[in-house]
Amino acid sequence: NAGVMQNPRHLVRRRGQEARLRCSPMKGHSHVYWYRQLPEEGLKFMVYLQKENIIDESGMPKERFSAEFPKEGPSILRIQQVVRGDSAAYFCASSPRRTDSYEQYFGPGTRLTVT
Amino acid sequence: KNEVEQSPQNLTAQEGEFITINCSYSVGISALHWLQQHPGGGIVSLFMLSSGKKKHGRLIATINIQEKHSSLHITASHPRDSAVYICAVRGEYGNKLVFGAGTILRVKS
Numbered sequence: 001n002a003g004v005m006q007n008p009r010h011l012v013r014r015r016g017q018e019a020r021l022r023c024s025p026m027k028g029h030s031h032v033y034w035y036r037q038l039p040e041e042g043l044k045f046m047v048y049l050q051k052e053n054i055i056d057e058s059g060m061p062k063e064r065f066s067a068e069f070p071k072e073g074p075s076i077l078r079i080q081q082v083v084r085g086d087s088a089a090y091f092c093a094s095s096p097r098r099t100d101s102y103e104q105y106f107g108p109g110t111r112l113t114v115t
Numbered sequence: 116k117n118e119v120e121q122s123p124q125n126l127t128a129q130e131g132e133f134i135t136i137n138c139s140y141s142v143g144i145s146a147l148h149w150l151q152q153h154p155g156g157g158i159v160s161l162f163m164l165s166s167g168k169k170k171h172g173r174l175i176a177t178i179n180i181q182e183k184h185s186s187l188h189i190t191a192s193h194p195r196d197s198a199v200y201i202c203a204v205r206g207e208y209g210n211k212l213v214f215g216a217g218t219i220l221r222v223k224s
Binding site: 028031033035041042043044045048055056059060073091104105106107108109 | 158201204214215
């Protein structure tokens with residue numbers, strides 16, 4: 001059973017370009033979470049999605065950031081018009097259901113560098 | 116004040132020593148996670164606790180819900196244990212995790 005997969009693992013973008021980060025949850029998992037780890041800072045929650053639904057986006061910046069988890073295919077975190085401050089490691093995690101008893105399994109992360 | 120506080124921030128130990136990392140939180144929780152992150156690496160979930168104590172190999176995690184405190188212990192530490200250890204809590208409502216700043220552990224041989 002493959003774990004959570006993220007691609008690309010490393011992404012370099014120039015200021016003003018768009019970044020698309022992909023997350024494929026573990027087989028059988030229908031809930032995805034995105035977290036961001038800024039340099040020298042701790043992890044912060046961004047968004048929680050179920051297939052075709054955004055459950056909690058309280059951690060998402062108000063502009064330029066969006067996330068989706070379609071019925072088919074991976075979850076996508078999209079950052080438009082990237083700026084240097086977006087440089088960070090972006091991790092996704094998945095769980096089978098929205099209940100207290102299920103762990104979140106983390107992917108290897110995508111390291112975004114904005115030049 | 117952060118909702119999740121870890122101590123110490125940095126810890127250097129000799130191989131073989133017993134190590135304790137502490138986590139205190141200020142909100143009601145449904146579960147607490149201990150995570151491990153190697154430099155430049157991904158995040159591995161070590162434990163998820165809602166009460167009591169769990170053991171896996173040389174790692175032990177305990178939680179005291181009344182005192183809002185958890186500890187992660189490593190027995191017979193080894194250089195390969197060198198990593199960042201992160202405490203994260205899940206609130207009573209909702210599934211998002213709130214993270215501590217992490218404890219950087221270095222075990223010297």
